[in-house]
Amino acid sequence: MRLDKFLQVSRLIKRRTVAKEVCAAGNVAINGRPAKPGSVVTTGDVITITWGRRVSSFQVLKVPEGNVPASQARTLYKCLEEKLLPPEE
Numbered sequence: 439m440r441l442d443k444f445l446q447v448s449r450l451i452k453r454r455t456v457a458k459e460v461c462a463a464g465n466v467a468i469n470g471r472p473a474k475p476g477s478v479v480t481t482g483d484v485i486t487i488t489w490g491r492r493v494s495s496f497q498v499l500k501v502p503e504g505n506v507p508a509s510q511a512r513t514l515y516k517c518l519e520e521k522l523l524p525p526e527e
Contacts, residue, residue: 440479443457447502
């Protein structure tokens with residue numbers, strides 16, 4: 439499954455267009471490497487998303503075939519780490 443689609447289906451990012459923009463800006467990495475919106479996501483991958491000073495890492499537990507109900511979206515990933523970077527001076 440494409441990265442931008444996975445981010446939208448898993449509800450990590452609410453809209454696919456926003457997911458594409460975040461990926462294209464270089465704020466998403468898969469297994470430590472910058473990822474484009476069309477990068478393929480597989481089970482076991484670690485996705486890191488940077489939003490301003492906040493950095494969040496998630497491990498992919500399951501890649502769905504298509505859309506999933508909101509109640510099941512949180513079963514697709516596990517949060518590994520969330521941290522706040524120090525302010526830049």
